Amino acid sequence: MKTTFYMSLLLAGLHAVAHGQLLPSHHNGHDTNEHKHHAHEAIACLKLVPNNADFAFQFFKEITLEAPNKNIFFSPVSISTAFAMLALGARSTTQTQILEGLTFNLTEIQEKEIQEGFHNLIHMLSHPEGGVQLNMGNAIFLTEKLKPLKKFLDDAKALYQLEAFTTNFNNPMEAEKQINDYIERKTHGKIADLVKDMDPQTVMLLATFVFFKGSWEKPFKPEHTEEREFFVDAEMTVKVPMMYQTGRFDLYFDEELSCTVVRLHYNGSATAFLVLPAKGKMKQLEETLVKETVQEWSEHLFQSLVSLYFPKFSISGSYEITNTLSKMGIVDVFTDQADLSGITGTPDLKVSKVVHKAALDVDERGTEAAAGTAAEILTLSIHPTIEFNRPFLMLIFDRDTNSTLFIGKIVNPTITS
Template identity: 50%
Template sequence: MKTTLYLCLLFLGLQVQGQHKSNLNDEQQEQKIPHSPEDYSPAEGENLAHGKIAPSNVDFAFRFYKQVREEAGNKNIFFSPLSISTAFAMLSLGARSNTLRQLHKGLAFNLTEMEEQEIHEGFQRVLQLLNDPHREVQLSMGNALFIDDRLKLLQKFLNDVTNFYYSEAISSNFRNSPEAIKEINNYIETKTHGKIVDLLKCLDPDTVMVLVNYIFFKGYWENPFSNLTTRDDDFLLDVKNSVKVKMMHQNKVFNIHRDEKLSCWVVELPYKGNAAALFILPDEGTMKQVEDALLKETVSKWMQSLEKRKIYLDLPKFSISGSYDVMSLFQKMGVTEVFSDQADLSGVADKTHLKVSKAIHKAVVDVSENGTEAAAVTVIEIIPMSAEFPPPPHIRFNRPFLMIIVDKTTHSILFMGKIVNPAAKED
């Protein structure tokens, strides 16, 4: 009888900072992609490669969010749907038969609307666009395979993960488990600029391969908050309880939308570069109603309905993280076979039965004023007085709210979450 070896799938979905200091150019190195976007001249039609997979990736993001919500209870939620879908799409290159069909369905890919090749071409283009070193927003996303020397990968799988997903292939000795764990954790720590440390605690003794996907994002607000106006304020956890937070404040023109049907405010805060954060503030008692309505059509309608309007905005500073057992969540979403002895990953390696034994995901976010270095400027803004316009609304994110970080170049949801307690430090 053949021994079943295990493919340990590790996801690392990482890290978003809605601001922060230091020199962008110092850290803009990171991803070495063979075809840089400026050298890439797509043939007619390939321009749309990332556009074809975008709706499926958004569908997946909201499906996964709703699954996480079932288990999160009253805790913060934060994850990168793009990291998870990229890692599993990359794995699907080696999946066959029902295992492959389940993965496609779980990732919201409908093969009557696109060919399998187009899925991978879409992710290839997303990686090229996200890793463009000329973007103002600091963004790096990449993949790595840590492969035991006992495992003979099929050349086609290796070629495909390198070609479509720009994956590094790193030879590892999983018989020396502590050393392999250290090597993988060091890789993750480097790629996430120290934001994710010691993620991997242990490895299944039969592990022969670990797949890592990371995403790192560091954006500067187009309109930074002044730290001079940040003050202590109450954040209402529920009707009876509150916590103290550092509340940032702005009195400016933003793109906003009031959704009367769902009873919520939507405020767009753009980053320098082609990315933005959408902050969604449900009226008291309507969070579930808004969450239930999270669909690509809803968010698309919000984006199209945004209008420039002066508002008084209060937004808390916060640093939160989320850690998830993706294997358990996927099984509840109907993706089961890839984790079982029935898994067909025969396109990965020669004469070896593989299955996924672990899939984990961690994401962190840090939102603050903007991370300015020393600078001073005086601006006097003069506006006409008018009694005809209603006063600017005061939108106070002082109760649980949702956050979606969107990359507008690829139409991707990079990160999403729910902030129920900005002061919480849980993983």
């Protein structure tokens, strides 16, 4: 019988401080050598971008099937990173399934290139442009009797900034406290109680976390926020604090998918796509959303003067994702067929379960520009109003790496978890 290890995909809190106007990405005049290094890293992780995006939307489809009509929020890049790191210690079919489950075609890209790409991706995401705070990290908690191979620990530290801790899983409460305290500290209090009801047979837990805090380039004014109705479905209406501003926004109306897309940039390199399907069209959007859709939206955006209403809300998603990943082809690692001998040198290890948790806050606060004031003069012509007063999607990307940081479906903004 295999010893099990518990994988905690710690998905960290996203604190999105809502602002409004979208501007193109700005780059300040950094040192040339720094730019060259940045360019090299960008090229290395560029190879991962299409696959990571495919994985993100496939995972989204699976989760929406499992939890229809519920809020969804997760970080695909966190899940991909954790499993790419696990692949370092996987061998034979187990490793192939993990990498193919992450949508890599192993005839086109080698495992070494994948690992190098993730290393550069983590580095770039951990050093974003000013205005966005994005912390990523990985930790492994090991029972004292489990001695991982030096090569695995060295490689994981070098490629994934892995931290390793000794943990007494025989005392589940003590182990839970150690792990949850670590995660809570690393995510600035956003992710609490990540693991619970731990199996005392656990010998290893792998945790991956992401923390994001962004501010819109132009904040919503708190005095303009008012309570308005949000139509959860045909039968249910709730009251939500609705933020408001009028300004020029990047828009696209996708006639084929019957949805309105508004793009908002954060200060720094993060961008949010807010996607409002027409009534009754959410299911169609969920079933057909792929990376090419987002690419098409990006290419067809146009600037328009609109009145934008967007809810102020906090949600979190917590998932046991073993079954979801199994449906995507990552099977053996959770069974007695698992070969994780690259971690300990022996094949008697399997993953018992994978827990992933993410949180999102959206409010008016944001960083005002420190210098210069410009009064916005708006003509009094009739302009469209876009109100996010029914279920919508929120996709958050990093522009420098084209990475899908977070995907959310907000069905009821008054339900926090």
